Amino acid sequence: MIELECFKAARARIKNIVVKTELSFAPRLSELSGYNIFLKKENLQKTGAYKLRGAFNRIAKLSDEQRSLGVISASAGNHAQGVAYSAKHFGIKAIIVMPEATPLLKVLATKSLGAEVILAGENYDEAYKHAKELAKSQNLEYIHPFSDDDVIIGQGTIALEMIEEESLDYVLVPVGGGGLISGISSAYKSISPNTKIIGVVAAGASAMYHSFKNKKVCNSKSVKTIADGIAVRDVNKKNLDIILEYVDDIVIVDDEEIANAVLFLLEKQKLVVEGAGAVGVAAILHNKLNIKKGKNIGIVLSGGNIDVTMLNLIIEKGLIKSYRKMQFRTILIDKPGSLQRLTDILCKVGANIIKVDYNRISTTLDYGDAIISMALETKGIEHQNEIRSKLAQAGYNIDEFY
Template sequence: MVSLESIEAAASRIRSSIYESPLVHSKTLSRLTGNSIFLKLENLQMTGSFKERGALNRILTMTDAERRKGVIAASAGNHGQGVAYHATQNHIPVQIWMPRSTPLVKLTATRGYGADVVLQGNNYDDACAAALEQSRERKATFIHPFDDEAVIAGQGTIGLELLKQNPDLDVIVVPVGGGGLIGGLGCAVKERHAHVEIVGVQTARLPSMKAALEGQGTASLPAQSTLADGIAVRKAGTHTLPLVRKYVDTIVTVDEDEIAAAILVLLEREKTVAEGAGAISLAAILQSKTGHRGKNIAVLVSGGNLDVTLLARIIEQGMVRDGRRLRLRVRLPDYPGALEGLAAVIAKASANIVETSYNRAHYGVGLNEAAIDITMETRGGDHTSQLLATLKDVPYEFTVVE
């Protein structure tokens, strides 16, 4: 049974091997949100997420006989890395089953930490079913990513750290997948400081815990792809759901664009890299989903294992949303110097051309015309409006490419 005592025991057990992540006050985010915002940077753990706390606590409770038979886990990435690293550190054979859709950065890291990685299925549930079958055949210990009491207690140690680092917290905002993190953290915090509000955040594409609390129990939701792949859990855990019912005040959801925007805010304003699941708590605060003003709020940045190619797309799309990236399709007369004249107008408006594509055969151009797609960087929405106003005063027919 998960209790304050079991979480305190877990904290003592894992203390020498787990980094006490900092709780950092952000003046910028505080100003943006009207609250006093503190970031709990679990993305700075050795394997890049909070998951290794629960994994290590479970490993350290194993008997010598269990250690010899090894451990098996299923994971979309972060849990697998935590299990792989700490099992290897404790000289325990480890096999991790992962879905084929696992981001390359997480797959490579898991292998690098010493695990035998097996790719199976198109989602976590497929990989988990195969891992469970393999653990039964080999009589190896299966370490569940969230529905295990020792794992939950390990994750709950974050709550103890938060209360020690800032005893004056009013609200703690936590990502929610299967519920292991928020269940353990909620228990640790509420059993000591019952007045602290615990808010969970899920992706709107897979709100499995929210659905369970609203009366659907642990029914499985249809699989969905999401930027927050680390919490893409289709159903709440049987151990975690009662904890969430008891200790969590509310659960809100955010959409994909809001998650992407939060990743970009953390990167630009806080110089902090967070994956989708790691940034989802901040997304809820930035979008005023929790309804708080003037509160001391801890926001859990739960993981930072973000694929760099995905990060590049997030940055590019974020610039488009913010009006800092603009693409125009311009019709030009097809004679020498026409493009030079257009470029001079853009340069005078202080926009930066980053990409061009010239076409004489498509988009309905005439025989003496050409169409050119020009992608530009601007300083923001106001600058973009000024540029478009300038172009309307010169003889270029153009449309904005959405």
């Protein structure tokens, strides 16, 4: 077990840099789930994620000689910004290797903090390999995003803050490489050993889930998930050993469930949270936990650095899945009044037209016909069924698309 004094020392070390984020009661999520839910809002951290804690603690402990050579790391984005911010604070060189598919938001944010960004590899593990090669060839200090004692201890300062504010029965923590849950579980078991720590992984990056269940390293062949912050292919044995000792369980959520949680947090909690940060809420919303109702549950919202394009996609898909948006196409006779006849029907049933596309030159059409495509704002499944019924009664054969 990492000594409690190490976490206290780290907290003092990062005190003037890191924001003590809110742990606040979530009334709507609590009412919906039957638990007392408290959200630890690390999405409101200075760099938009908890990673600043571990990165700063690690770099703060380097010698002057080590700092003079510069630092390097591999990251999908949040650790990158933590390292870049910390390096800028100490006035030292920082190189960050990111996977080629890293969202532009995270790339630009890292560059804005003064770090040099190199895009390499299809995922974190390939970027890590390239970064280690550069560290060796350029004699740079490598700052590991999760398999490093000082990084783990820095992340564990979250637990100290949570323990001071609320007495929690369970804490849900996102899991990728395992640095966050290693720190939080170690600190919690030192102070509040009866609190159960549950990890949450994405189905598209489930190596740690299978490793935990099988009690041995089980790497994945590939990763694919909207939760890019926890998209780790290979399991690090150091972190797995800590997790096996202090973590009580790990559950799994898929991308649809994660997207639903992101949208829920945006709509109901007014919080912008990235996919990785929303997995704990996804586990609650989709009943992944076998926990007695009425328990106090803390959920770590690990970050809020979501790409705007991804957020837009999640919103659009969420509106369709919740029957608040409907899209269809149908064929009209291409003559004056045809479109008005269709829109009159939609007006009478209270459907708001938000997009129209009129095409009369498609090679699939008969002469004199036109394809009309429409997107409607609707009020739920009953409203959509009414729209379908009225259009069918009027003789329209609609083809819905998503």
